[in-house]
Amino acid sequence: MVVGANSETISRDHDVIIVGAGVAGAALATVLARDGRRVLVIERDLREPDRIVGELLQPGGCEKLCELGLEAALSDIDSQQVYGYGLFLEGRCACIDYGAVTSDQKSTEQASQLQWLGRSFHNGRFVRRLRELAQAEPNCDLVEGTVTELLFETSSGQKAPRVVGVVYRDNAGAPQTHVAYATLTIACDGCASRLRKQANPSAQHQVVSNFVGLILSSCNLPFPGHGHVVLTDRAPVLFYPISSTEVRCLVDVPGGKLPLGHDGRPMDLRMYMESVIAPQLPEALRDPFLAAVAGGDFRSMPNRVMPALPLSLRGAILLGDSFNMRHPLTGGGMTVALSDVALIRSFLSRIPDLRDDDALQIHLSTFYRNRKPLSATINILANALYGILCGSPDKARKEMRHAFLDYIQIGGRCSADPIRMLGGLEPSPSLLITHFFAVAIFGCGRALLPFPTPARIAKAWHLFCTAFNIAKPLIDAERVTLLAHVPLARITPGSGRIVLACCFALSLLFVYMTVGT
Numbered sequence: 001m002v003v004g005a006n007s008e009t010i011s012r013d014h015d016v017i018i019v020g021a022g023v024a025g026a027a028l029a030t031v032l033a034r035d036g037r038r039v040l041v042i043e044r045d046l047r048e049p050d051r052i053v054g055e056l057l058q059p060g061g062c063e064k065l066c067e068l069g070l071e072a073a074l075s076d077i078d079s080q081q082v083y084g085y086g087l088f089l090e091g092r093c094a095c096i097d098y099g100a101v102t103s104d105q106k107s108t109e110q111a112s113q114l115q116w117l118g119r120s121f122h123n124g125r126f127v128r129r130l131r132e133l134a135q136a137e138p139n140c141d142l143v144e145g146t147v148t149e150l151l152f153e154t155s156s157g158q159k160a161p162r163v164v165g166v167v168y169r170d171n172a173g174a175p176q177t178h179v180a181y182a183t184l185t186i187a188c189d190g191c192a193s194r195l196r197k198q199a200n201p202s203a204q205h206q207v208v209s210n211f212v213g214l215i216l217s218s219c220n221l222p223f224p225g226h227g228h229v230v231l232t233d234r235a236p237v238l239f240y241p242i243s244s245t246e247v248r249c250l251v252d253v254p255g256g257k258l259p260l261g262h263d264g265r266p267m268d269l270r271m272y273m274e275s276v277i278a279p280q281l282p283e284a285l286r287d288p289f290l291a292a293v294a295g296g297d298f299r300s301m302p303n304r305v306m307p308a309l310p311l312s313l314r315g316a317i318l319l320g321d322s323f324n325m326r327h328p329l330t331g332g333g334m335t336v337a338l339s340d341v342a343l344i345r346s347f348l349s350r351i352p353d354l355r356d357d358d359a360l361q362i363h364l365s366t367f368y369r370n371r372k373p374l375s376a377t378i379n380i381l382a383n384a385l386y387g388i389l390c391g392s393p394d395k396a397r398k399e400m401r402h403a404f405l406d407y408i409q410i411g412g413r414c415s416a417d418p419i420r421m422l423g424g425l426e427p428s429p430s431l432l433i434t435h436f437f438a439v440a441i442f443g444c445g446r447a448l449l450p451f452p453t454p455a456r457i458a459k460a461w462h463l464f465c466t467a468f469n470i471a472k473p474l475i476d477a478e479r480v481t482l483l484a485h486v487p488l489a490r491i492t493p494g495s496g497r498i499v500l501a502c503c504f505a506l507s508l509l510f511v512y513m514t515v516g517t
Contacts (some may be wrong), residue, residue, distance in 0.1 A: 001402060007271035008157050009335065010064040010405060010455050013038060014038045014039060014040040014141070014180070014181070014182040014353070015031055015038045015039070015182060015183055015184065015187045015339040015381045016037050016038070016039050016040070016183070016184045016185075016186060016352055017039075017040050017041075017042065017165060017166055017180055017184070017186070017195075018032075018039060018040070018041045018042070018188055019020075019022055019041075019042050019186070019187045019188060019189045019195055020041075020042075020043060020044075020045035020149045020188035020189060020190060020245055020322070021041050021127075021130075021131050021134065021142060021187035021188075021322070022049070022054075022127060022190060022320065022321075023054065023127060023130060023320070023334050023338070023339055024188040024319050024320030024321075024337040024338075024340065025043070025125070025128065025186075025188030025320065026041070026043060026067075026130035026131045026133070026134045027068060027070055027130055027337075027338060027341045028049050028186065028188065028319065028341045028344065028345070029134040029137075029140050029142070030068075030130070030133045030134045030137055031039045031068050031069070031070070031341065031345045032139075032345065032348065033134070033138075033139035033140035034069070034137060034344065034350070035349055036138075036421065037139065037348070038139050038363075039139060039141070040140075040141045040142045040143070040180055040182060041136075041140065041141065041149055041167065042142070042143055042145050042168050043141070043142065043143070043144055043145075043146065044140070044145070044146050044147075044171065045068045045171070045190075045383075046144045046356075048124040048125070048127070048128045048168060049123060049124040049127050050124050051124065051301070052123075052125040052211060052213030052248070052250065052299045052301055053123065053211065053213075053250070053301060053328045053333075054126075054127075054143070054334055055120055055123045055126075055240070055242050055248055055331075056118060056119075056120045056121045056227060056240055056331035056335065057074075057118055057120070057331075057334050057335065058118045058120050058122075058330075058331055058332060058335045058422070058423045059098050059099075059333075059423040059424060059425055060335045060339070060374070060423055060424020060425050060427075061121055061157070061332075061334050061335035061338050061339075062117065063073075063120075063424075063425075064119060064335065064338035064339050064341075064342055064412065064424075065338055067342055068300060068342055068345070070130065070133060070342060072129070072133060072210045072374075073126060073129040073130045073133060073212070074119055074121070074126070074129075075129070076129070077121050077122065077125035077126055077128075077129055078121065078122075078125070078243040078244055079117060079119045079121035079126070080119065080120045080121065080223060080224055080225070080241040080242070080243065080244065081117050081118070081249070082117065082118035082120050082227060082240065082254060082297075083097050083098060083117065083118075083225045083226055083243075084096050084097035084098050084117060084223075084226050084227075084229045084419060085226055085227045085228070085229060085419070085422075086097060086221075086222060086223040086226045086227070086229070086230065087228075087229050087231070087405060088228065088230040088231065088282055089231040089401060089402065089405050090231075093222070093282070094405055094408055094409050095223050095488050096408055096418075096419045097226075097419070098117065098118065098419055098420065098423045098425065099268060099420075102280070104503070115206050118227075118331075118423065120227075120240050120241055120242055120248075121141070122242050122243065126303070126309075127162070127364050129141075131333065133249065134242040140401075143180065143454075144169055144170075144172070145168040145169060145170055145171060146169055146170055146171055147166045147167070147168040147189065147194065148166075148167050148168060148169060148177075148196055148197065149166065149167050149198060150163050150165075150166055150167075150195060150199060150316065151163065151166060151167060151174075151179065151181070152160075152164065160313075160314060161314075161318040161489060162315040162357070162370065163185050163199075163313060163314065163315035164181055164183075164185075164315060165179060165180050165181035165182055165185065166179075166180055166185060166195075167179055167180075168180065168199070170357075174317055177245065177487065178421055183354040183355050184315060184317070184332075184348075184354045184360075185315060185316045185317075186316070186318075186319055186344075187199065187316065187317070187319065187322050187323075188319045188320045188322060190205065190233065190322060191205065191306075191321040191325055192319065193322030194319070195316075195318075196322045197316055197512075199311060199313050199315070199316055199318065200309060200311050202309065203306060203309040203318075204306065205304040205306035205307070205325060206304065206305050207256065207302045207303065207304055208254075208303055208304075208305055208327060208386070209235065209252050209254045209255060209256060209302075209303045209327070209386075209390075210253045210256040210301065210302050210303060211250045211251070211252060211253075211301055211303055211328070212250070212251045212253060212269065212273075212297075212298055212299070213248065213249065213250050213251075213298070213299040213300070213301070214248075214249040214251075214289070214290060214292040214293065214297065214298065214299075215242070215246050215247070215248060215249070215286070215292060215297070215451075216239070216246065216247040216249055216285075216291070216292045217246060217247075217291075217292075217480065218288060218291075219239075219247040219288035220235055220271065220283065220284060220285075220355050221239060221241065221247065221284070221285075222282055222284050222285070226240075226456045227239070227240040227331070227359065228240065228285070229329075229389070230282065231391070231401055232276075232280040232391060233280065233387055233389050233391045234254070234259070234276060234280075234387075234391040235251075235252035235253065235254050235370055235390050236252050236329060236331070236371065236386070236390065237249065237250070237251050237252065237277060237280075237281065238250040238252075239285060239385050239472055244333055247288070247352045249289060251273065251277055252303070252329070252351070252390070254390055256274050259272070259276070261425060263440075264295050266323055266456040269298060270293060270296065270451075273289075273292055273293045274290065277289075277298035278290055278293070282290065288433070290390040297510040301365065303327050303328055304325045305325055305326055305327055305383060306324060306325040307324065307379070308323055308324035308368075308371075308375065309323075309422045310355065310364075310368045311323075314357050314361075314508040315357070316495075317364070319337070319340055319341070319344065320337045320340070320463065321333065321337075323340075324336065324375060324379070326379040326383055327380040327382045327383050327385075328382070328434075329382055329385055329386045329389070330385060330422050332378035332379075332381070332382055332411075332422070335374070335378060335424035336374065336375050336378055336379075336424075339371065339374050339375070339424075340367075340375075341369055342369055343367050343370055343402065344367060347363035347364075347366060347367055347456060348363075350363065351363060354360040354414065354425070372429075372478070372480060373427035373428060373429065374424065374427035374479075376429045376460075376478040376480045377421050377426070377427050377428060377429050377431075377432050378421075378422075378424060379474070379477075379478060380429060380432055380433075380471070380474045380475065380480075381418075381421055381422060383472055384436060384471050387470035387471075388400045388401060388404055388470065389404070394466065395459075395462075396459075396462045396463040396465075396466040396484070397461055397466060398464065399443050399446075399447065400439070400440070400443055400466065400467060402442030402443075403439055403442055403446065403463075404421055406442070406446075407438070407439045407442050410431070411458075414438075416485050417431060417435055418435055421435075421469060429475075429478065429480040430480075430481050433471065433481050433483060435474065436467070436471055437467065437471070439467070440463065440464055440467035440468075441464070442465050443463050443467075444461075444464050447459045447460040447463060448460055458493075459472075461493055462493045464491075465489055465490075465491040465492070465493045468490070468491050469481070469490045469491060471483075472486075472490060473489065473490070476489065
């Protein structure tokens with residue numbers, strides 16, 4: 001591009017440009033600067049963020065934060081320890097912990113030293129601390145500006161252009177365009193990434209729902225130190241502490257559309273909260289929820305889903321929400337981002353000269369492969385759980401919700417494995433798929449009780465098809481496990497596929513014998 005007369009070209013003194021100083025960008029900038037790289041971070045807004053998600057860091061994310069040497073980001077922000085989750089459905093409840101440590105067994109001081117704890121906090125405070133750590137590094141420059149485009153350069157003998165920097169403009173004062181050059185550019189500019197649209201236009205996200213956020217004061221959670229998931233007949237409602245005096249509430253609105261009222265028009269948000277959501281909440285949460293609704297301080301954000309699509313553009317990497325998104329129901333996004341930061345830091349440490357494109361491509365291929373176990377586990381789990389737990393008039397989905405609650409209440413590995421995978425402590429897509437279909441078969445077996453009949457077998461088959469149709473597209477998108485190679489995207493309950501029906505019947509026979517005893 002041609003740089004105008006009022007433009008200022010920054011010197012070529014940086015090895016890496018990082019666009020965006022959120023969780024992924026600020027963390028990566030700090031560790032690369034500590035490794036001796038000269039880093040320039042360009043952030044659109046350096047004020048403390050004010051978001052309603054990114055407030056719960058799972059145990060696996062805390063583990064990665066410590067591995068990166070960034071645990072100081074959790075200090076002085078009034079972060080709260082999270083031991084596990086409470087699940088509520090139609091008057092029933094279950095509580096499962098990440099590990100053997102519970103809030104009743106250990107004091108706060110003791111528990112902070114133990115494994116298997118998550119942390120919750122105000123997102124803005126956490127990001128502010130990460131940025132402070134980056135700014136404290138002599139090798140890291142942090143500037144405020146909006147990146148508008150990537151800079152490309154084509155060398156002789158090279159067919160494809162290479163990214164050599166970015167163009168950005170000041171956000172304050174007289175508009176001025178700057179050009180920054182570096183050997184490697186890493187885009188961490190979030191879910192609405194402008195650079196993703198330029199570098200990888202085929203990567204498209206889907207908005208599956210909206211979160212409406214509230215802050216509750218004077219709220220005593222039924223299970224202190226736990227996240228709470230209340231399954232209403234519409235969608236999940238989340239509660240978790242974000243400080244010593246505040247509890248975050250997130251109400252999921254499927255498709256971002258409120259139901260119709262008696263007059264045939266979409267309900268008013270406040271009326272929806274008071275008349276539809278509040279009556280379905282546990283009694284301990286209802287009054288604080290209604291008080292927050294009366295305050296009217298609603299915040300909303302879309303929940304996006306986007307499978308990871310490797311970038312083949314030389315000299316550039318996508319990271320964080322600009323690269324991969326899943327439904328935030330399980331709070332796994334920051335865990336995936338910090339794990340990716342650790343992997344990228346590791347492979348960049350093996351490349352002395354970042355201009356070595358061949359070495360970069362080899363290590364990037366390894367990065368995409370090595371991130372799969374954790375990212376695919378968290379992505380599939382988040383999106384599949386939302387598919388199960390979201391309210392639906394479909395009887396099979398309703399039965400799946402009850403089967404899931406009963407399954408985790410069995411205890412043993414039926415609860416330990418799922419909560420460890422949710423916490424980012426057990427990266428295993430195969431184990432996840434095994435448990436997912438175990439829940440489905442468990443529900444199918446219950447549908448046959450007290451004894452199989454044609455109607456009950458048909459009901460069980462419909463439930464299994466529903467579970468398969470939730471999970472299979474997610475497995476295909478992540479391209480993991482042997483199921484990804486099965487050339488079948490979905491099953492229609494009335495399709496009558498003989499082989500599938502026979503396998504299903506044998507599975508039901510086994511489960512019926514197990515459940516019946």
